[in-house]
Amino acid sequence: MIDLKTFQMNMMLLLSGICGTIAFFVAITKTISKRRKSALLSMELSAMFLLIADRFAYAYRGNTEKIGFLITRVSNFFVYFLTLLILWTFNNYLKDLYEEYEHGKPLPKRLKVIDGLLIFGEAMLVVSQFTGFYYTFDENNCYQRGGGFILCYAIPVLIYILQLTVIVRSFKSLHRNMWYALLLFSVMPLIASVLQLFFYGLSLINITLVGMIMLLYIFSLLDANKAIERAKNLEITLLRDEQEYFRTIFVQTAEALASAIDAKDKYTHGHSRRVAEYSVKIARLAGLDSKACDDVYFAALLHDTGKIGIPDTIINKERRLTDEEFAEIKKHPIIGKQILSSISRSPFLGIGANYHHERYDGKGYPEGLKGEEIPDIARIIAVADAYDAMTS
Secondary structure, three states, X not given: OOOHHHHHHHXXXXXXXXXXHHHHHHHHOOOOOHHHHHHHHHHHHHXXXXXXXXXXXXXXXXXXXXXXXXXXXXXXXXXXXXXXXXHHHHHHHHXXXXXXXXXXXXXXHHHHHHHHHHHHHHHHHHHHHHHOOOEEEOOOOOEEEOOOHHHHHHHHHHHHHHHHHHHHHOOOOOOHHHXXXXXXXXXXXXHHHHHHHHOOOOOHHHHHHHHHHHHHHHHHHHHHHHHHHHHHHHHHHHHXXXXXXXXHHXXXXXXXXXXXXXXXXXXXXXXXXXXXXXXXHHHHHOOOOHHHXXXXXXXHHOOOXXXXXXXXXXXXXXXXXXXXXXXXXXXXXHHXXXXXXXXXXXXXXXXXXXXXXXXXXXXXXXXXXXXXXXXHHHHHHHHHHHHHHHHO
């Protein structure tokens, strides 16, 4: 049966391997900000080496050989050192989150106080190596708590509490999942610190801290994915708004041009708009889709654009047109095509203008097309144009 020490050492080995793997994925991810990525990477690597150092400390406890004396002292030093380093990187992580979600507000002074406490904690750790203030080793090379060991617990606990107050105050700013992850990161090690005082010999704080670091990475990814999703949705919304904006401009421009064309002919006021409305109704009855119906509408709205090039005296002549004058009138489809063909992304406009006077029997103009030689859009406009001429 595996004893507690063996189980704990195996757990440390497993968790250190997981931390190393996560560190690799953090290094290659591109969905997290550079500063937050650096903090996560430092935390994962520090957690990995923390567990390795803690495992060596357990493995060589009681080993009275020279190598045992060296490894226990080095590994215990790094256990304390890396614990504070993790807290420092987590503090940087909090700073980055605060700057992002609090929109330019000054950093809480508590986070700066934490930096000072961490420097003090590292300095005291170095002093302890020469004074035995935090811990010592007996003649059997076994770790023993020193007279000031409570301080080495008090500093991280105070840091956790200060960080916890910052996290709690940021409840409304942070996303819920991220807030819960940060809360657990601060609360669970606090609980483990209390239990550690009573369960001597177990690495409750270190194992709990590493577990929370892994959890923090998972929630950081979830938060980053949500940020990407929000950015994508915003981009789609902006694109739709932009498309609607340009569509509105196009519609208003087309309607203004149609009104200007109709204004040339005192007998056909509102003719272009009516033809457009009749044409789109015919298109819908013919089973055309929404996009095709829109094309029909705008082509019909601008079908008489070529009349811009016809003299007003001919367009508004009350008596019968001469053959020469009618020949001029018959030029307006060609003129309309020439004008509208410059709108290269809407070729249907030129097609509607050029062929709306063609007839199914081939007696229309300007090209004398017949039957299915005439484009569908022009046939629809021709019917609507004839209907409006007979009813208005």
